[in-house]
Amino acid sequence: MKIDLTYIPPEGKKLDFEFSQEWWKPDLKEDRIVGLVGPISGWVKIQPVGKKISVEGSLSTRLRLRCDRCLEPYAWDLSKDFRVFLSLAPFAGELDLELSEDDLNLEFIHGNLLELDQIIKEQVILSLPMKTLCSGECRGLCPTCGCNLNLTTCSCSSKFETPLYQHQ
Numbered sequence: 619m620k621i622d623l624t625y626i627p628p629e630g631k632k633l634d635f636e637f638s639q640e641w642w643k644p645d646l647k648e649d650r651i652v653g654l655v656g657p658i659s660g661w662v663k664i665q666p667v668g669k670k671i672s673v674e675g676s677l678s679t680r681l682r683l684r685c686d687r688c689l690e691p692y693a694w695d696l697s698k699d700f701r702v703f704l705s706l707a708p709f710a711g712e713l714d715l716e717l718s719e720d721d722l723n724l725e726f727i728h729g730n731l732l733e734l735d736q737i738i739k740e741q742v743i744l745s746l747p748m749k750t751l752c753s754g755e756c757r758g759l760c761p762t763c764g765c766n767l768n769l770t771t772c773s774c775s776s777k778f779e780t781p782l783y784q785h786q
Contacts, residue, residue, distance in 0.1 A: 677741060
């Protein structure tokens with residue numbers, strides 16, 4: 619969804635959105651987000667703040683994630699509030715440009731069109747936990763034969779006292 623930023627009233631502009639399950643396209647085959655279980659819905663408010671543009675909003679959905687230990691997909695609920703500050707790109711040429719400390723908290727856009735899809739996708743990815751686990755008791759894969767230790771027991775798993783991901 620593209621939003622024209624040519625004229626945003628001083629009090630801001632509020633938009634509701636909903637993206638269907640088919641909207642999410644993984645970036646890589648091995649992406650941690652396999653897909654959406656339900657649509658992504660929420661709202662955004664776009665408001666000028668000095669020379670910057672504030673985009674704040676809320677989103678919620680149910681994601682299908684891939685477990686980092688056993689690689690099996692599982693459902694995970696996401697509900698997130700966010701706020702992003704945007705500014706026009708300071709320079710479109712090839713010269714180096716030094717950014718101020720205030721510029722480090724900005725996202726730069728080119729032109730007067732805001733790609734809301736990109737902001738929503740970025741917020742979904744940023745909200746993922748560092749480790750995506752189907753459960754705290756997930757036993758993962760056998761490091762020798764690769765079988766899912768949550769579903770079966772293999773003869774080679776007895777060779778290891780503790781799984782590689784646990785601390786002694």
